[in-house]
Amino acid sequence: xxxxxxxxxxxxxxxxPIGERLHDWVVTVDHKKLGILYIxxxxxxxxxxxIEATILRIQLIVPHNHFVSPEVFNRxxxxxxxxxxxxxxxxxxxxxxxxLIPLMIGARDMAFPRLNAFSFWMxxxxxxxxxxxxxxxxxxxxxxxAPDVGWWAYAPLTSRAFSVGHSTDFWTLALLVSGVGSIGTxxxxxxxxxxxxxxxxxxxxxxxxxxxxxxxxxxxxxxxSPLTAAQIxxxxxRYLGGHFFDTQAGGSAVLWMHFFWIFGHPEVYVLxxxxxxxxxxxxxxxxxxxxxxxxxxxxATVCIGFVSLSVWAHHMFTVGMNSYAxxxxxxxxxAVGVPTGIKIFNWLGTMWGGxxxxxxxxxxxxxxxxxxxxxxxxxxxxxxSPFNWQLSGSYxxxxxxxxxxxxxxxxxxxxxxxxxxxxxxxxxxNEVLGKWHFWLFLIGFHMTFDFMHIPGILGMPxxxxxxxxxxxxxxxxxxxxxxxxxxxxxxxxxxxxxxxxLFKGEPAGNDPWDAWTLEWSTTSPPPEYDFAxxxxxxxxxxxxxxxxxxxxxWKYE
Amino acid sequence: MSKxxxxxxxxxxxxxxxxxxxxxxxxxxxxxxxxxxxxxxxDSIFRLSLxxxxxxxxxxxVVFSLLVYSVVKYRRRGADDGREPPQVYGSNQVELxxxxxxxxxxxxxxxxxxxxxxxxxxxRKPSGAIEVIAIGHQFWWEFRYxxxxxxxxxxxxxxxxxxxxxxxxxxxxxxxxxxxxxxVPRLAGKTDLIANRVNHTWIDPHETGLxxxxxxxxxxxxxxxxxxxxxxxxREQFDQWVEAERKPAVxxxxxxxxxxxFETTACVNCHAVSGTVANxxxxxxxxxxxxxxTIASGAAPNTPDNLRTWIQDPDSIKPGxxxxxxxxxxxxxxxxxxxxxxxx
Numbered sequence: 001x002x003x004x005x006x007x008x009x010x011x012x013x014x015x016x017p018i019g020e021r022l023h024d025w026v027v028t029v030d031h032k033k034l035g036i037l038y039i040x041x042x043x044x045x046x047x048x049x050x051i052e053a054t055i056l057r058i059q060l061i062v063p064h065n066h067f068v069s070p071e072v073f074n075r076x077x078x079x080x081x082x083x084x085x086x087x088x089x090x091x092x093x094x095x096x097x098x099x100l101i102p103l104m105i106g107a108r109d110m111a112f113p114r115l116n117a118f119s120f121w122m123x124x125x126x127x128x129x130x131x132x133x134x135x136x137x138x139x140x141x142x143x144x145x146a147p148d149v150g151w152w153a154y155a156p157l158t159s160r161a162f163s164v165g166h167s168t169d170f171w172t173l174a175l176l177v178s179g180v181g182s183i184g185t186x187x188x189x190x191x192x193x194x195x196x197x198x199x200x201x202x203x204x205x206x207x208x209x210x211x212x213x214x215x216x217x218x219x220x221x222x223x224x225s226p227l228t229a230a231q232i233x234x235x236x237x238r239y240l241g242g243h244f245f246d247t248q249a250g251g252s253a254v255l256w257m258h259f260f261w262i263f264g265h266p267e268v269y270v271l272x273x274x275x276x277x278x279x280x281x282x283x284x285x286x287x288x289x290x291x292x293x294x295x296x297x298x299x300a301t302v303c304i305g306f307v308s309l310s311v312w313a314h315h316m317f318t319v320g321m322n323s324y325a326x327x328x329x330x331x332x333x334x335a336v337g338v339p340t341g342i343k344i345f346n347w348l349g350t351m352w353g354g355x356x357x358x359x360x361x362x363x364x365x366x367x368x369x370x371x372x373x374x375x376x377x378x379x380x381x382x383x384x385s386p387f388n389w390q391l392s393g394s395y396x397x398x399x400x401x402x403x404x405x406x407x408x409x410x411x412x413x414x415x416x417x418x419x420x421x422x423x424x425x426x427x428x429x430n431e432v433l434g435k436w437h438f439w440l441f442l443i444g445f446h447m448t449f450d451f452m453h454i455p456g457i458l459g460m461p462x463x464x465x466x467x468x469x470x471x472x473x474x475x476x477x478x479x480x481x482x483x484x485x486x487x488x489x490x491x492x493x494x495x496x497x498x499x500x501x502l503f504k505g506e507p508a509g510n511d512p513w514d515a516w517t518l519e520w521s522t523t524s525p526p527p528e529y530d531f532a533x534x535x536x537x538x539x540x541x542x543x544x545x546x547x548x549x550x551x552x553x554w555k556y557e
Numbered sequence: 558m559s560k561x562x563x564x565x566x567x568x569x570x571x572x573x574x575x576x577x578x579x580x581x582x583x584x585x586x587x588x589x590x591x592x593x594x595x596x597x598x599x600d601s602i603f604r605l606s607l608x609x610x611x612x613x614x615x616x617x618x619v620v621f622s623l624l625v626y627s628v629v630k631y632r633r634r635g636a637d638d639g640r641e642p643p644q645v646y647g648s649n650q651v652e653l654x655x656x657x658x659x660x661x662x663x664x665x666x667x668x669x670x671x672x673x674x675x676x677x678x679x680x681r682k683p684s685g686a687i688e689v690i691a692i693g694h695q696f697w698w699e700f701r702y703x704x705x706x707x708x709x710x711x712x713x714x715x716x717x718x719x720x721x722x723x724x725x726x727x728x729x730x731x732x733x734x735x736x737x738x739x740x741v742p743r744l745a746g747k748t749d750l751i752a753n754r755v756n757h758t759w760i761d762p763h764e765t766g767l768x769x770x771x772x773x774x775x776x777x778x779x780x781x782x783x784x785x786x787x788x789x790x791x792r793e794q795f796d797q798w799v800e801a802e803r804k805p806a807v808x809x810x811x812x813x814x815x816x817x818x819f820e821t822t823a824c825v826n827c828h829a830v831s832g833t834v835a836n837x838x839x840x841x842x843x844x845x846x847x848x849x850x851t852i853a854s855g856a857a858p859n860t861p862d863n864l865r866t867w868i869q870d871p872d873s874i875k876p877g878x879x880x881x882x883x884x885x886x887x888x889x890x891x892x893x894x895x896x897x898x899x900x901x
Binding site: 004015026056069070071073074148150154155156161162248251252253254266287288289290292293294295296318319320322323326327330331334335337338341342344345346348349351352354355356357358366369370373374377378380381384385386387388389391392394457459461462463464465466467468470472503548551553556557 | 587588589590591592598601602605606609610613616617620621623624627628631632633637641642643644645646647648651652655656659660663667668670671673674675677678679695730734735736738740741745746747748749751752753754756757768769771772773774775776777778779780781782784876877879
């Protein structure tokens with residue numbers, strides 16, 4: 001393979017007028033620019049969703065608080081959930097995938113660059129449509145009415161009898177539009193990975209990140225399609241006199257739940273598998289060892305992909321399914337813990353015997369391992385359906401899935417940010433600020449989400465805008481809210497670090513981490529065509545082979 | 558190293574806080590903790606949860622120790638020779654071990670769980686069981702005892718169940734509008750109330766007393782104040798309560814003016830008072846309103862002042878509740894409140 005790259009600067013980039021440069025971003029079909037657009041877009045929504053969460057937590061800091069009205073609280077909790085899942089987590093992970101997959105498999109772009117741009121703009125317009133409801137949504141309480149039906153939008157609350165006006169329509173249409181974008185991206189990932197690999201890169205020599213995003217793509221197609229279909233059915237119910245979910249006319253509320261969760265549970269894995277992908281790239285590099293058990297990691301991922309399609313009704317243990325259905329979904333839910341556990345063990349196996357460097361990306365990965373372990377174990381508790389009858393719908397569940405999404409996915413994402421920031425920007429981030437970010441966020445995270453389990457055990461349901469004093473919940477809610485301050489401080493340090501390093505950071509060079517995958521063989525940032533000559537690989541770690549010609553990987557694989 | 562210390566401090570802090578707070582505020586009986594079960598379903602779940610907690614706790618201890626060990630042992634030291642560590646690609650034996658052991662653990666957990674699922678969901682209804690129909694409304698609970706001829710709201714009365722001579726309460730769960738969920742943590746896990754669907758749950762409380770719960774499925778604007786109170790009475794108390802509840806409303810007596818206002822305004826469209834023209838079903842039955850400790854589904858204590866406020870401006874107690882502000886003069890408000898106070 002070739003590690004040579006032509007240092008090429010776009011001619012007169014700095015002199016071109018700003019309008020022209022912005023125009024480039026709007027019409028681009030380059031996977032790197034689209035990846036960065038996804039990421040920046042999602043970061044903006046991360047801050048918006050974070051502000052919404054902060055409003056929720058301020059309202060709950062003491063019982064019978066009057067910081068916001070119940071109407072506003074319900075809108076905030078709906079918008080927080082919808083935003084974080086559909087307009088932060090998915091786009092940001094798609095962004096990293098879009099940016100990294102072609103670079104890591106030695107391709108010059110995605111298989112369908114125009115579809116790539118189309119998918120991004122669909123997702124982007126979906127988010128704007130959702131937020132337009134804050135000014136244009138006409139609802140029960142007048143104009144400026146964001147959706148307030150919860151992010152699951154359970155029927156029949158979404159029927160016109162209970163959700164007057166158009167706020168629910170904004171929710172439905174936003175998800176419909178962004179769902180089309182998600183499916184487009186998934187198709188693109190799969191096609192790119194199957195068809196665009198560089199010479200020598202068989203499926204068994206692909207970086208794990210590509211493998212995991214491949215599985216994720218398949219899951220998106222299977223999971224997002226039913227949700228998109230359900231949104232269309234809901235529109236038919238609301239405007240064309242359909243009765244799919246209209247219980248007053250013989251429709252079924254439970255049918256919506258099935259549609260939503262056959263999307264909703266695979267969705268959790270759609271989000272966590274790219275996080276696994278980051279771990280599988282970052283942990284080996286900072287442990288200075290290849291990933292432990294590559295074939296098993298691939299098999300476990302595919303296994304998670306399949307099993308996670310059969311667990312959705314564990315979100316519905318309380319809807320009165322019979323004991324056989326409850327038993328079935330108990331065993332599938334617990335079974336998915338096995339391949340997930342294998343992954344944790346393999347990352348530990350990778351660290352075992354290595355020389356671990358605790359740079360910021362690795363710190364976040366260790367945080368991920370610790371928190372994801374706990375999240376998995378509380379998941380086992382929730383999977384035992386009788387235990388679930390107590391814990392479901394309580395703050396314990398809220399703590400559990402925030403452990404997965406914040407403690408797992410977001411920590412892995414922060415790790416990925418610091419790891420690939422030098423590649424994307426060509427500059428190093430500030431290591432001291434990175435560590436400040438890590439520790440502040442870690443402390444805030446644990447204050448908020450460790451203690452959030454307890455009110456759930458003490459009987460506090462989720463989605464309540466206020467609560468009664470004297471039930472033993474006050475102190476926990478207070479601690480949980482204080483944790484938000486630390487998390488917010490951590491995020492501010494992070495954003496500052498990104499912006500400061502973008503302009504003032506040290507030049508990073510092509511390969512700051514002494515890493516092994518193909519993206520580090522090209523310049524930082526990579527030229528528009530990624531590689532001057534397409535690389536040829538012989539093993540899973542092409543740059544290792546190059547750096548250690550006396551001891552190449554391909555002799556052992 | 559500092560991470561380990563940080564986690565240790567956090568854990569210690571958590572334990573300290575736990576010890577401080579479980580003992581300190583709120584009378585303990587008012588805490589609806591799932592770990593203080595007083596009824597068979599809640600108790601079986603509690604026992605299962607102990608098993609699940611100890612197994613997951615053990616897994617946590619093992620994996621966490623491995624993580625800490627590798628982080629401490631294999632970190633790069635200051636005096637590093639700069640050489641790469643041995644490149645290990647994997648080991649089939651190790652992979653097999655950490656696949657088979659979790660599979661066995663999952664099997665054990667599943668079998669224990671399936672047993673509890675069966676024992677709770679497929680429990681036989683004994684002949685002495687009390688039957689209640691619970692209907693969820695935005696944002697209150699309707700309770701009907703068809704065999705006993707009792708209709709009430711928000712405060713469920715059930716007899717204590719002596720384990721030797723069991724008299725459990727079987728509850729049929731229905732919804733009049735959106736989804737709700739019946740959750741009294743110390744008595745049973747939650748079961749949803751879903752429109753156009755019939756669900757069931759049962760409880761057999763072993764101790765008399767008041768058990769708190771609330772709606773656990775988001776049902777709209779006032780989901781938070783759809784509170785639930787279960788009074789577990791001794792058998793005699795329960796029989797007396799049923800006897801009193803079956804009687805029609807006490808005739809107005811001194812509060813004829815208030816009764817006239819009640820029966821000639823919109824009150825009767827939604828509320829029922831048995832033995833009078835009021836037969837609305839949209840709101841709670843008021844026949845024996847004064848036998849209840851709270852109004853507005855537990856949102857406020859049932860005092861004359863609160864009743865008056867509730868009629869005049871429900872939003873001040875429960876914003877978004879479906880009870881309209883009645884727009885009555887001060888005089889009529891007093892009369893109406895006086896009438897309601899006679900509904901014992």
